[in-house]
Amino acid sequence: MEDVVSPGGILRSAVARHGGKAALVTAARTMTFQQLDAESDRIAAALAIRGVRPGQPVSVYAQNSWQWVVTYHGILKAGAVVNPVNVMLTPEELAYILRDCGAAAVFTSSEQAADVLALTQDLPDLGMIVAFDDPPQGAVGFAELLACDGPVPAFAPDPAAPCTIGYTSGTTGRPKGAVQSHQAVMLNCALTATMHGRTSMDVVVTALPAPHVYGNVVINGAFLAGGTVVLMERFNPAESLRLIREHSATMFEGVPAMYAMLLADEALERADLSSLTRCTVGGQTIPLSTIERWQARSGAPLIELWGMTEVSGIGTTHALHAPAVPGSIGVALPGVEVRVADLSDATRDAPRGEPGELVLRGPIVMLGYHGNPKATAETIDPDGWLHSGDIAFMNETGHLFIVDRRKDMIITGGYNVYPAEIERVLAAHPAVAMVGVGSVPDPIKGELACAYVVTVAGAHATEEDLLAFAGRSLAAYKRPRMVRFVDDLPKTSSGKIMRRELIKSFES
Numbered sequence: 001m002e003d004v005v006s007p008g009g010i011l012r013s014a015v016a017r018h019g020g021k022a023a024l025v026t027a028a029r030t031m032t033f034q035q036l037d038a039e040s041d042r043i044a045a046a047l048a049i050r051g052v053r054p055g056q057p058v059s060v061y062a063q064n065s066w067q068w069v070v071t072y073h074g075i076l077k078a079g080a081v082v083n084p085v086n087v088m089l090t091p092e093e094l095a096y097i098l099r100d101c102g103a104a105a106v107f108t109s110s111e112q113a114a115d116v117l118a119l120t121q122d123l124p125d126l127g128m129i130v131a132f133d134d135p136p137q138g139a140v141g142f143a144e145l146l147a148c149d150g151p152v153p154a155f156a157p158d159p160a161a162p163c164t165i166g167y168t169s170g171t172t173g174r175p176k177g178a179v180q181s182h183q184a185v186m187l188n189c190a191l192t193a194t195m196h197g198r199t200s201m202d203v204v205v206t207a208l209p210a211p212h213v214y215g216n217v218v219i220n221g222a223f224l225a226g227g228t229v230v231l232m233e234r235f236n237p238a239e240s241l242r243l244i245r246e247h248s249a250t251m252f253e254g255v256p257a258m259y260a261m262l263l264a265d266e267a268l269e270r271a272d273l274s275s276l277t278r279c280t281v282g283g284q285t286i287p288l289s290t291i292e293r294w295q296a297r298s299g300a301p302l303i304e305l306w307g308m309t310e311v312s313g314i315g316t317t318h319a320l321h322a323p324a325v326p327g328s329i330g331v332a333l334p335g336v337e338v339r340v341a342d343l344s345d346a347t348r349d350a351p352r353g354e355p356g357e358l359v360l361r362g363p364i365v366m367l368g369y370h371g372n373p374k375a376t377a378e379t380i381d382p383d384g385w386l387h388s389g390d391i392a393f394m395n396e397t398g399h400l401f402i403v404d405r406r407k408d409m410i411i412t413g414g415y416n417v418y419p420a421e422i423e424r425v426l427a428a429h430p431a432v433a434m435v436g437v438g439s440v441p442d443p444i445k446g447e448l449a450c451a452y453v454v455t456v457a458g459a460h461a462t463e464e465d466l467l468a469f470a471g472r473s474l475a476a477y478k479r480p481r482m483v484r485f486v487d488d489l490p491k492t493s494s495g496k497i498m499r500r501e502l503i504k505s506f507e508s
Helices: 007-018 033-049 066-077 091-101 110-117 142-146 182-195 213-225 237-246 256-264 266-270 288-298 373-379 419-426 463-471 499-507
Strands: 022-025 030-032 057-061 081-084 105-108 128-131 162-167 177-181 203-206 228-231 251-254 278-281 302-308 313-317 337-341 356-361 386-394 400-405 410-412 415-417 432-442 446-455 482-485
Touching: 007 022, 007 033, 007 066, 007 182, 007 213, 022 033, 030 033, 033 066, 033 142, 057 066, 057 091, 066 081, 066 105, 091 110, 091 162, 091 177, 105 110, 110 128, 128 142, 162 182, 177 182, 182 213, 182 313, 203 213, 203 237, 213 228, 213 302, 213 313, 237 256, 237 266, 256 266, 256 288, 256 432, 278 288, 288 302, 337 386, 400 419, 410 432, 410 446, 415 419, 419 432, 419 446, 419 463, 432 499, 446 463, 446 499, 463 482
Parallel strands: 022 228, 057 081, 057 105, 081 162, 105 128, 203 228, 203 251, 251 278, 278 302, 446 482
Antiparallel strands: 022 030, 162 177, 302 313, 337 356, 356 386, 386 400, 410 415, 432 446
C-alpha cells in the first residue's frame, strides 16, 4: 500500500486494494472506490482548468450526498483547500465565511445556488458557483465538471500545509476558521480507525453531516480501511434502523440525540440490529442510561469519543478491545498529549478526580485560526497546548470524563451547575425521550437551571414528577428549578442540542 500523507490520497490507495468494491451508498447512487476516484479526478481537473490554484479555499455548502464526497476529494486532488460549510447557515452567515476565507469557488445544491449567486457582487474572490443538480443562470452544472477529460493536477501536498478550513459555530461571536493540515486530518482518520478496529469488512451507517469533523473522520476513516459508508442525507430514526438491517451494517455512528431518538422510535421494537459489532457516539455528553439501553437493545458496545473542530476531528476515545469505562470519553489518540489543567493556573495539572480544563497538544492540533492570530494565541498557549473550553476530570486509570462546556455552566446563587449532569439524571426517567438543560434569568440567584423535556410517545410525567426524580440523585443546588415540556429540542446540523437556544425555542 502506498504511503498516504493526505486525505486526497485515500481513494487512490483504496482502489489499489479494493478496486470495484462498493465504497459509498446513498439514496441516489452506489459508488465503488474506482468510481469515486475517477470522478474526483475529473473534478480536480476541471477546477485546475477553470483557474483554481493550489492553496485556494473552495467551499462546499450542501447536504450529505455522493456529490459532496466526490467534491471533497476533487478539491484536495487539485491542491486546493476544502472549506466545508454547515448547510444550516443563513446566506448572511455563509457570506461572512466565504469572504473571510477568500473562497475561489462554491459547490452547492440547486436549491441554494440562487442564494449563493445573490452574494457574488460582494465577494470579489468568488469566481465560480457549482450546482449539484440543475444549475440556475450564472452557475455551472456539476455534470459539466464531471465531463472534463483534462489532466489531473500532479499535486504532492506538503503534510504541514493547509488541507481544510473548518469554521466554528460562532456561539460567542463571529465564527473562526480552524486551519487543519494534511497531516492532522490524515492522522485523525487513521488513528480513529485504528482505535475503533475498522476493517474492509465494515459497513457503516451514518447521518453525521459531512462538513462536520466527526462526519469527515467517519467517512474517510472507513474509506481508509476499505469499508463501505451508507450515508444518509439527513437523520431519521426509522430509516436508520431500516438501513442497518438492509445493509447488515457493522457500525452505526452518531451523536447522543440520535441514540435517544432511535430508542424512542416505535420501529425499534421490530428492528434487526444483530449485524452491529460496535457503535460510536460523540459531540456531546451522553447519559449513562442511554448507553445502557442502546447496548442492551443492540448487543453492541457503544464507544464514546470526544473531539472538536480545532483538533481535526477526534481527540480521545476508547480502543475497541480495551475494558469498557462507561461515561468516559476514553484516552488520547496515540501520539497526542492530553491533560486536565487547573482552572486557576493552567500550567498546573488538576488533581486526579477534580475538574479542570481539558487541554491537548500534538500533530492533530490545528495550525491556527485563519487570519486571526489573536484568537489563535488565546486558544493555543506558547507551549502548544490547545485549550478546549471543556471541563473534565481524569480518574486513577487515566480515563477522561467530560463534566460540561465551560461556557454552558450555569451559576446559580454562586454555585456552579453543569447542565450535562442534570441531563444525565433526567434521561434515566422512563417518560423522558430527550432532555436539554439551559439557564433562565433570576433576579435573586442570577440564573436558574431549566430542563426542557421531550416525553416518550404515550408516556406521561408532570413537572413535579421530574423535579422529584432529579432530587433523588442531585444535591439541592444542582437540581433544576423548573421543567418545560416541548415537542422537540433545537439542534445543530450534526444533531447536538443547542442549549443556548432552548429558551428562545420555548418562547417562540
